[in-house]
Amino acid sequence: MTATPEATEATPTIVLVGHGMVGQRFLEALAERGLTATHRVVVLCEEPRPAYDRVALTSYFSGKTPEDLSMTDMAFIETHGIELYVGDPAETVDREARKVTARSGQVFEYDVLVLATGSYPFVPPVPNKDAEGCFVYRTIEDLLAIEAYAKSKATTGAVVGGGLLGLEAAGALKGLGVEAHIVEFAPRLMPVQVDDGGGAALLRTIEEMGLSVHTGVGTQEIVVGSDGAVTGMKLSDGSELATDMVVFSAGVRPRDQLARDCGLTVGERGGISVDEQCRTVSDPHVFAIGECALASDGRVYGLVAPGYEQAETAAATIAADEAEELTFTGADLSTKLKLLGVDVASFGDAHGTAEDCLDVVYSDSRSGLYKKLVIGRDGTLLGGILVGDAEAYGTLKAFTGSVPPVSPESLVLPAGAGESVQLGPTALPDDAIICSCNNVRKGTIRAAVTDHQCTTVPEVKKCTKAGTTCGSCVKVLGQLVTAELEASGVEVDKGLCGCFSQTREELYEIVLALRINSYQDLLDRYGRDGAKGGDGCEICKPAVGSIIASLAPTIGASNYVLDGEQAALQDSNDHFLANLQKNGSYSVVPRIPGGEITPEGLIVIGEIARDFGLYTKITGGQRIDMFGARVEQLPLIWTRLVDAGFESGHAYGKSLRTVKSCVGQTWCRYGVQDSVRMAIDLELRYRGLRSPHKLKSAVSGCARECAEAQSKDFGVIATSGGWNLYVGGNGGATPRHADLLAQDLSDAELIKLIDRFLMFYIRTADRLERTSTWLERIPGGLDHVRDVVVEDSLGICEELESLMTAHVAHYADEWATTINDPEKLARFVSFVNAPDTPDPVVGFVPERDQIKPDLPLLTIGHRPLEGSAQR
Amino acid sequence: MTLAPETTDLKIQLQLEDGWFTVCELDRLLPGRGVAALLPDGRQAALFRDRHGKLYAVDNRDPFGGAAVLSRGLTGTHQGRPFVASPLLKQRFDLETGQCLDEESVRIATYEVRVA
Numbered sequence: 001m002t003a004t005p006e007a008t009e010a011t012p013t014i015v016l017v018g019h020g021m022v023g024q025r026f027l028e029a030l031a032e033r034g035l036t037a038t039h040r041v042v043v044l045c046e047e048p049r050p051a052y053d054r055v056a057l058t059s060y061f062s063g064k065t066p067e068d069l070s071m072t073d074m075a076f077i078e079t080h081g082i083e084l085y086v087g088d089p090a091e092t093v094d095r096e097a098r099k100v101t102a103r104s105g106q107v108f109e110y111d112v113l114v115l116a117t118g119s120y121p122f123v124p125p126v127p128n129k130d131a132e133g134c135f136v137y138r139t140i141e142d143l144l145a146i147e148a149y150a151k152s153k154a155t156t157g158a159v160v161g162g163g164l165l166g167l168e169a170a171g172a173l174k175g176l177g178v179e180a181h182i183v184e185f186a187p188r189l190m191p192v193q194v195d196d197g198g199g200a201a202l203l204r205t206i207e208e209m210g211l212s213v214h215t216g217v218g219t220q221e222i223v224v225g226s227d228g229a230v231t232g233m234k235l236s237d238g239s240e241l242a243t244d245m246v247v248f249s250a251g252v253r254p255r256d257q258l259a260r261d262c263g264l265t266v267g268e269r270g271g272i273s274v275d276e277q278c279r280t281v282s283d284p285h286v287f288a289i290g291e292c293a294l295a296s297d298g299r300v301y302g303l304v305a306p307g308y309e310q311a312e313t314a315a316a317t318i319a320a321d322e323a324e325e326l327t328f329t330g331a332d333l334s335t336k337l338k339l340l341g342v343d344v345a346s347f348g349d350a351h352g353t354a355e356d357c358l359d360v361v362y363s364d365s366r367s368g369l370y371k372k373l374v375i376g377r378d379g380t381l382l383g384g385i386l387v388g389d390a391e392a393y394g395t396l397k398a399f400t401g402s403v404p405p406v407s408p409e410s411l412v413l414p415a416g417a418g419e420s421v422q423l424g425p426t427a428l429p430d431d432a433i434i435c436s437c438n439n440v441r442k443g444t445i446r447a448a449v450t451d452h453q454c455t456t457v458p459e460v461k462k463c464t465k466a467g468t469t470c471g472s473c474v475k476v477l478g479q480l481v482t483a484e485l486e487a488s489g490v491e492v493d494k495g496l497c498g499c500f501s502q503t504r505e506e507l508y509e510i511v512l513a514l515r516i517n518s519y520q521d522l523l524d525r526y527g528r529d530g531a532k533g534g535d536g537c538e539i540c541k542p543a544v545g546s547i548i549a550s551l552a553p554t555i556g557a558s559n560y561v562l563d564g565e566q567a568a569l570q571d572s573n574d575h576f577l578a579n580l581q582k583n584g585s586y587s588v589v590p591r592i593p594g595g596e597i598t599p600e601g602l603i604v605i606g607e608i609a610r611d612f613g614l615y616t617k618i619t620g621g622q623r624i625d626m627f628g629a630r631v632e633q634l635p636l637i638w639t640r641l642v643d644a645g646f647e648s649g650h651a652y653g654k655s656l657r658t659v660k661s662c663v664g665q666t667w668c669r670y671g672v673q674d675s676v677r678m679a680i681d682l683e684l685r686y687r688g689l690r691s692p693h694k695l696k697s698a699v700s701g702c703a704r705e706c707a708e709a710q711s712k713d714f715g716v717i718a719t720s721g722g723w724n725l726y727v728g729g730n731g732g733a734t735p736r737h738a739d740l741l742a743q744d745l746s747d748a749e750l751i752k753l754i755d756r757f758l759m760f761y762i763r764t765a766d767r768l769e770r771t772s773t774w775l776e777r778i779p780g781g782l783d784h785v786r787d788v789v790v791e792d793s794l795g796i797c798e799e800l801e802s803l804m805t806a807h808v809a810h811y812a813d814e815w816a817t818t819i820n821d822p823e824k825l826a827r828f829v830s831f832v833n834a835p836d837t838p839d840p841v842v843g844f845v846p847e848r849d850q851i852k853p854d855l856p857l858l859t860i861g862h863r864p865l866e867g868s869a870q871r
Numbered sequence: 872m873t874l875a876p877e878t879t880d881l882k883i884q885l886q887l888e889d890g891w892f893t894v895c896e897l898d899r900l901l902p903g904r905g906v907a908a909l910l911p912d913g914r915q916a917a918l919f920r921d922r923h924g925k926l927y928a929v930d931n932r933d934p935f936g937g938a939a940v941l942s943r944g945l946t947g948t949h950q951g952r953p954f955v956a957s958p959l960l961k962q963r964f965d966l967e968t969g970q971c972l973d974e975e976s977v978r979i980a981t982y983e984v985r986v987a
Contacts, residue, residue: 568903
């Protein structure tokens with residue numbers, strides 16, 4: 001990009017100082033109003049990277065990369081001709097000449113200057129606060145520095161500040177294997193958001209996680225050793241805490257130095273004073289938005305939602321759009337967070353400051369639960385605090401300011417405690433705000449369904465922006481979408497196919513509960529009226545076949561998928577235990593667990609491929625695929641493979657495919673665990689497990705992630721303390737990074753968790769639904785799955801484990817069984833009446849020293865048909 | 872050799888231009904699955920048996936993909952009509968009329984079939 005420092009009269013210039021979340025939203029707001037077309041837009045960004053999701057900063061420690069956190073689509077910047085200067089902060093502003101000078105020396109004239117400089121971490125002025133080993137927690141660079149120091153030099157760490165960021169920082173230290181302490185000056189954790197009761201519930205849960213909490217004490221001095229590095233800290237109660245590093249997280253202050261230097265008015269305690277349009281009170285050409293601004297109500301807002309609102313307000317004002325007179329007069333400080341796995345939420349008048357208000361409190365410190373509602377004299381819900389279970393946050397927040405239609409007690413009592421009721425979001429008025437990050441009202445969400453034909457949550461998110469920032473309202477969104485679809489008379493037939501009105505999950509429950517091991521039995525008893533007694537269809541037969549196979553040992557079915565009636569249910573590929581190719585020939589994939597294979601194994605495969613004239617290719621899953629086998633050749637090929645110790649690779653099945661691995665600590669200089677051994681163990685444990693869709697896995701021996709575990713249905717990454725388990729990843733057409741399910745697991749813990757996860761997926765997923773789409777679809781998403789498989793919230797983990805144990809105990813190689821069964825072998829012929837005659841349609845021609853299919857071109861043309869429930 | 876059960880005596884026959892052509896024994900056909908037969912003129916037929924024992928025969932070639940694989944497809948009942956779904960790209964064909972259920976203009980040959 002070349003700078004054109006002179007603005008011409010024809011194109012007025014907007015200079016934005018600061019490219020954080022609010023700055024980026026401001027740019028989007030400019031573009032939406034067409035201002036990027038009429039104005040030159042210059043952005044000066046101090047950090048070395050463009051805007052990223054600072055709210056999710058801590059997720060860096062659970063595996064998100066800086067790229068994952070980015071909020072800046074470079075295509076957006078380029079499309080709108082925005083000049084973005086990264087790593088080049090504004091140094092001075094000359095308001096008289098309307099010029100900004102950047103650190104690089106570039107000078108930009110402006111018509112409008114927008115300051116979005118954010119805030120800086122407050123570090124208390126204690127001795128040695130800048131010593132080696134002292135950090136703040138604000139930028140990606142801060143996190144990189146903390147990570148490097150924790151890994152190389154620290155075994156204990158202390159966080160100064162027990163607020164939101166402090167708890168996140170402490171959790172991050174613990175995740176890095178550092179013994180973590182939290183030092184909070186106030187008498188409780190999260191003093192701004194929760195009251196004493198909530199703080200007590202929080203404290204108990206945090207301490208149970210192994211974090212040490214010191215409340216009611218201040219930091220007096222950082223103690224350093226002879227090398228100048230941190231060795232401890234002196235506290236206000238006279239005690240001393242030994243620690244190798246200190247992270248200051250004691251609040252933030254507005255970054256207003258640039259404004260002060262150019263004479264703009266700032267507040268007594270900082271913040272650039274602005275009016276309701278976010279224009280500075282001193283200069284009509286200068287605006288301030290986000291955490292650096294002191295709003296007209298005298299407050300500095302440190303949350304992203306008010307910042308976004310200010311960005312929109314400033315953009316609307318600059319556009320001078322009379323139809324859209326936005327003002328910013330203050331904002332709601334409601335928050336819902338998941339801190340170290342604990343739900344914490346506060347909304348409205350959480351501390352009950354209104355006159356004559358009353359509290360309704362439910363407290364169970366044994367289970368770390370605390371819920372308080374603040375109720376006005378007339379019954380109006382004014383606010384509240386939820387700790388340990390913030391399920392009701394979305395609904396309660398939306399009801400704030402009105403009298404809820406049910407008694408307040410029933411809203412805080414736990415489920416099952418008599419009077420508790422679920423107050424659905426359908427009871428909300430249309431102007432209730434559902435997504436406060438993006439200021440989306442219920443009416444807008446309903447309109448997305450009724451007027452814009454959105455039928456799914458992802459569509460509604462795209463259409464309305466609701467749920468796209470912090471995600472806390474997504475659950476309520478889902479309920480609203482379903483309710484709206486039902487209300488508009490869209491009959492959603494959730495049945496599996498034309499034969500069954502039940503979903504796959506319901507059929508699974510029926511099969512398991514009633515131990516039904518016959519498809520015909522299931523169809524005749526539970527099929528739709530018109531389908532009973534019939535032959536089913538190509539959708540439900542394999543789906544039910546898969547359910548029966550997954551549960552075979554438990555429901556008394558054969559564990560061999562070609563036995564009896566089961567043979568008739570299998571998809572063509574499973575029926576021949578090979579993958580059908582376009583000319584009617586098959587491909588063969590032997591299992592190569594973890595991708596580890598001996599030279600002898602390679603030679604056997606090579607000899608077989610050579611002897612049968614097969615085309616060979618290395619697969620993406622670290623195996624070898626042999627193509628071009630005719631159906632009658634399959635048993636001959638497999639007899640040799642089985643003799644050499646190979647087993648079915650189930651490349652044809654909706655079942656576990658491969659568990660890829662990197663070479664791990666045995667050979668690799670960076671490896672921290674034996675990833676190959678773990679991959680082999682996992683592959684052998686789950687081989688043959690029939691599931692709603694194929695399952696892929698990988699194990700990486702260190703955080704470099706060479707095995708690409710985060711693109712797998714379940715991926716494992718070694719840590720110095722054990723294994724991190726990721727779930728729901730996918731490659732293919734809609735790639736999805738896997739989510740971290742649990743950290744630092746032992747071998748046994750890892751396997752137990754995967755057992756539960758897979759069985760829960762098999763139980764609840766739809767037909768042909770990969771774990772990635774399943775995680776996105778099921779209510780509650782990852783949090784729900786974690787509750788079920790880690791916390792055992794449904795009390796089913798024992799059952800899930802025993803189902804998997806039964807699978808493992810009863811596994812047998814399908815190909816070994818088949819080649820030893822003459823009756824089954826008789827099926828492997830091209831022609832029932834001419835078993836020795838090969839299918840003449842299957843022909844091959846040479847290509848690059850191997851074969852390829854030679855298909856007579858007598859076809860009508862390809863038109864893939866996907867099975868659909870509507871048929 | 873032991874005495875075979877009664878079904879092994881039963882043969883499946885297809886009607887061709889010059890009379891009934893014996894394909895195989897009835898018990899080679901699993902309910903819900905098919906087999907392929909090579910006809911004297913080189914054509915191929917796909918034979919199926921439904922759960923009630925009724926037999927069907929259609930041309931074995933998938934007219935969309937070109938491969939002779941319809942005998943390896945899954946069968947089912949759609950609005951009371953028996954069908955087979957091609958294992959290639961899943962188009963369904965009525966087993967009695969040969970009509971493709973997903974593409975009106977496509978129909979495959981059918982054969983009379985009996986047990987004798």
